[in-house]
Amino acid sequence: MVSMSISDDLDSLREQFPECSAIAFADLSARMVLVTSSRKILRQEALDALCAEASLLFEGAGGSSALSVTGDSADTAVTATPDGITLFLRATNEPADLLCLLCSPEVDTARLLAAARPSLDRISSGEVA
Amino acid sequence: MDENEDIARKLAALAATSTQYREDGARVLSRGIIPPPLQAMLTEIDETVLLRKLIFQRAETMLALIVAGRRLLGIAETSEDIATSxxxxxxxxxxxxxxxxxxxxxxxxxxxxxxASGPVTIRTAETERPGSQVESxxxxxxxxxxxxxxxNAEPGSPLGTFLQICGRHLEASVRRTPDGKVEETGGTDHSSDLKKILKSTGPAxxxxxxxxRRGLPEARLAICGHSGPDAFQVGFAETEEEAAVLLFRAETLGSILSAWSETQG
Structure with missing residues (x-):
């Protein structure tokens, strides 16, 4: 049986979406990117910024999202610029596990999210290492 | 408008940096929604004095019109997908x-x-007049x-147009207009929460x-929520002059992002 690494999983996900230039798996509690799959090398400052942005979106200054209307903790967040969008996903069972996806505006977000969620949950559950 | 003004206006339009051309020489008239395609096409007819065929294209959909003297004289040809007997x-x-x-x-x-979907482009070509009547x-x-x-419709503000396009996807929204008024749409139990986001937590x-993001492109749209079926997401959008908070179902996230891309480019 061929075992799949986290890198393989992220590479496979990114290859399905040409509009997705980079994917990072991060630990939100440590604010640290652990693995990346990217067409170009991402600088450490950019990785740190991704974690900080995710932290701000999901946890805000007071521990809950500034955009919450229900008080529940969110599992998806997005920021959009004229050049692209960044999608953030938290794992279902381990909210500290985070996937960050950097994409061009043309990306099919519904299809990407549908593919990214199982990938994140596989990584988070230790199914791939 | 005298002739000199007309020429100056056309030269200015030609020099405008916003005018985009495709590799085949076609000029982009509309990105799909802005400006409204029919308005843009009528403007082209209104600016065509000599006999020309105006070939409008949206992806595979094509419509060629014969125009002269600022009037539509006839249809030259259409692609099969929009043609009828x-x-x-x-x-x-x-x-x-x-x-x-x-x-x-x-x-x-x-x-x-x-x-039809996609940007609208235009090319022109020589053509023959349909029929023989000059006054048709x-x-x-x-x-x-x-x-x-x-x-004569003035283009709406980017944020106003964004909300208009999002329209049917929104469960509710609140918007602060340039003059400081707060407009509310959709009935929701979360109205006070949306207003709080508009006033303080969204801008913060x-x-x-x-x-x-120092040095990176500025994010003027932030969204947070759940991704499950029937789940809701909340977005905060802002421009130089306006801001809005949107409440929508998670499955429409792609449409919301497309609308943002369309109106903020």
Whole structure:
């Protein structure tokens, strides 16, 4: 049986979406990117910024999202610029596990999210290492 | 408008950096929604004095019109996806004022072209006049009336247009207009929460993101929520002059992002 690494999983996900230039798996509690799959090398400052942005979106200054209307903790967040969008996903069972996806505006977000969620949950559950 | 002013206006339009051309030389008239395709096409007809064929294209959908003297003289050809037997009969037939059947077929054709997707481009080519009557053709004003196009409509603000496009996808929204008024749409139990986000937590969030993004493109739309079925997401959008908070179902996230991309480019 061929075992799949986290890198393989992220590479496979990114290859399905040409509009997705980079994917990072991060630990939100440590604010640290652990693995990346990217067409170009991402600088450490950019990785740190991704974690900080995710932290701000999901946890805000007071521990809950500034955009919450229900008080529940969110599992998806997005920021959009004229050049692209960044999608953030938290794992279902381990909210500290985070996937960050950097994409061009043309990306099919519904299809990407549908593919990214199982990938994140596989990584988070230790199914791939 | 005198001739010199007209020439100056056209030169300015040609020099405008916003004018985009495709590799095949086609000029982009509309990115799909902005400006409204029919309005942009009528403007092209209104600016065409000499006899020309105006070839409008949206992806595989094509519509070629014969125009002269700022009037629509006839239809040269259409792609199969928008053609009907009525419009086929109209091809190279002179269009006449007062012919209701002609106008109805033409309007239906234009609506099908408007409902096609993708940016609208234009190319021009030499052509022959349909029929022999010099005075035939339909004026831009009569076409605008038939197609329900307001030729003088001012473009809405980017944020207002964004909300308009999002329209049916929104469960609720609140918007702060440039004059400081707060407009509310949709009934929701979360109205006070949305207003709080509009007033304080949304702006604080984007300030925080700007601080993180130093040197990177500024994010003016932030969204957070759940991804499950029937789950809701909340978005905070802002421009230089306006801000809005949107409440929408998670499955429409792609449409919301497409609308943002369309209006903020």
């Amino acid at each position: 009525e419009t086929k009969d109209l091809e190279m037939t002179p269009l006449e004022t007062g012919d209701r059947a002609q106008l109805a077929a033409l309007t239906a054709l234009m609506n099908r072209f408007e409902n 053709g339909l004026s831009v004003q009569s076409l605008a009336q038939a197609w329900s196009v307001d030729l 969030l984007t300030v925080g993101i700007s601080g993180i």
